Amino acid sequence: MLIDSFFEAMTLIGSADPDLYEIMLLSIEVSLTALTVSVLLALPLGTLLAISQFPGKRIVITCLNSLMAMPPVVIGLLVYLMLSRSGPLGVLGLLYTPTAMVIAQILLITPIIASLAHQTMEDLHLEYSELFQSLRVTKIRAVPVYLWDARYSLVTAVLAGFGRAVSEVGAVIIVGGNIDHLTRVMTTAIALETAKGELAMALALGMILVAMALLVNAAVMFVRTFAQRNAYV
Amino acid sequence: MFNPQPLATNLNEPVLAVRSLRLLLNGQELLRGLELNCYESGVTLVMGANGAGKSLFLRSLHGLLPAEGEIEFAGRSLQQTRSEQAMVFQKPTLLRRTVEQNMLFAAPEGATAAQIEALLSEVHLYEKAKQPARRLSGGEQQRLALARALLTQPKILLLDEPTASLDPGSVLIIERLIQQAADAGVKVIFVSHDIGQAKRLASDVVFLHQGKITEHTSAQNFFHQPVSREAQAYLAGELLI
Numbered sequence A: 001m002l003i004d005s006f007f008e009a010m011t012l013i014g015s016a017d018p019d020l021y022e023i024m025l026l027s028i029e030v031s032l033t034a035l036t037v038s039v040l041l042a043l044p045l046g047t048l049l050a051i052s053q054f055p056g057k058r059i060v061i062t063c064l065n066s067l068m069a070m071p072p073v074v075i076g077l078l079v080y081l082m083l084s085r086s087g088p089l090g091v092l093g094l095l096y097t098p099t100a101m102v103i104a105q106i107l108l109i110t111p112i113i114a115s116l117a118h119q120t121m122e123d124l125h126l127e128y129s130e131l132f133q134s135l136r137v138t139k140i141r142a143v144p145v146y147l148w149d150a151r152y153s154l155v156t157a158v159l160a161g162f163g164r165a166v167s168e169v170g171a172v173i174i175v176g177g178n179i180d181h182l183t184r185v186m187t188t189a190i191a192l193e194t195a196k197g198e199l200a201m202a203l204a205l206g207m208i209l210v211a212m213a214l215l216v217n218a219a220v221m222f223v224r225t226f227a228q229r230n231a232y233v
Numbered sequence B: 001m002f003n004p005q006p007l008a009t010n011l012n013e014p015v016l017a018v019r020s021l022r023l024l025l026n027g028q029e030l031l032r033g034l035e036l037n038c039y040e041s042g043v044t045l046v047m048g049a050n051g052a053g054k055s056l057f058l059r060s061l062h063g064l065l066p067a068e069g070e071i072e073f074a075g076r077s078l079q080q081t082r083s084e085q086a087m088v089f090q091k092p093t094l095l096r097r098t099v100e101q102n103m104l105f106a107a108p109e110g111a112t113a114a115q116i117e118a119l120l121s122e123v124h125l126y127e128k129a130k131q132p133a134r135r136l137s138g139g140e141q142q143r144l145a146l147a148r149a150l151l152t153q154p155k156i157l158l159l160d161e162p163t164a165s166l167d168p169g170s171v172l173i174i175e176r177l178i179q180q181a182a183d184a185g186v187k188v189i190f191v192s193h194d195i196g197q198a199k200r201l202a203s204d205v206v207f208l209h210q211g212k213i214t215e216h217t218s219a220q221n222f223f224h225q226p227v228s229r230e231a232q233a234y235l236a237g238e239l240l241i
């Protein structure tokens, strides 16, 4: 039976099954959108935390760390409470839409990317700050330099964020609801199809997900070796 | 191509004056009331055993450390002369970029590509202009750091052991550049443990011992008849404790 399911799964992938690809594309779309917003929030935040002193800095760092330690389902629950009809943002009617899933993923990966960026930038700042003072480089001018010189580490952080977003299930199932043709993404579909006993579909999605994870890992490895070989880290 | 500009001086003011310079870091008094009046232009050499406070002194002169006291260059405050200073650190900090981009980063407004090329040629790094700076050897990195400092056209040049890990040929290249700058009127303050080099370059010597200046005299005097016991021991190659 397992073998049958496996071959059926291969057929689904090979025949470009429309349901399968719809789910896959939605997954990628949701996660890439979340990633874009997260990167725009996390990189400036990580940099700011690394190179400047401001009141409440410790609090921000603590918040980031606790968000990072938060189980995804709990993040899903929090987003659900915010977006549900009676919640503070209920009027927007976002619950059970892809946007809700994007929001959940943003909350999930922004802390991860920000904290990786923070670490990278802090090390770089420690190394560069005297040189910058010596050359009288202003903070404003220093920021793009830090971002650029940390680019390889940052790309790694961003890829890690994407991997995390696309493979997450707990939060998106709560706020997305796994609605067919609307909010069904790979992870939630796998959970459903497996429960229904539709192993072929579950396996096909699982294989695609694993392939994507491997691809992301390969990209991380490539970036790392490239940067090391060229002494950019 | 490389045109060092002189520091404007007048005869009544010391080129470098330091008064009651104290530096406290982490509860330790690391520079303990330094006094210095240096009238000589040219190269002032700072010597002293490891841990004497030479690097801290130089970084204080550059305004990088919260030192108390007064520092004046030719009658002007540290703040006023800050834009005329350049420093080469004991451990060169290079950006994660190519050699050429490291130069460009420090280039003042109006610096030309030709100037950068000329300076890179001077330190024999022109062929490596497109290489990642951090893949250079230790000595090459120090040469790049000096070229980068010179590119800013400093009138005050602070050098913290810029030839410490260089081969004899590179030392000569660097010494020539330093001499050239000093001859043009740039005030050079130079930390070195190399006695031969000190004799070649220095016009006067400041000797530091445990955060204090124990001797400031002309290079001639320092090497022939050092007065302080610490300097005598240092020159005799004794380990100072």
Ligand SMILES: Nc1ncnc2c1ncn2[C@@H]1O[C@H](COP(=O)(O)OP(=O)(O)OP(=O)(O)O)[C@@H](O)[C@H]1O
Binding pocket: B025, B026, B028, B030, B048, B049, B050, B051, B052, B053, B054, B055, B056, B057, B090
């Ligand atoms: N942030 C700091 N806190 C406490 N002590 C420090 C700090 N920075 C430097 N020191 C101490 O100050 C002393 C002087 O340091 P400095 O780097 O100026 O020595 P140096 O004369 O340049 O020695 P070297 O010849 O090895 O370069 C050292 O003993 C060092 O341990």
Ligand SMILES: [Mg+2]
Binding pocket: B054, B055, B056, B090, B160
């Ligand atoms: Mg030193």
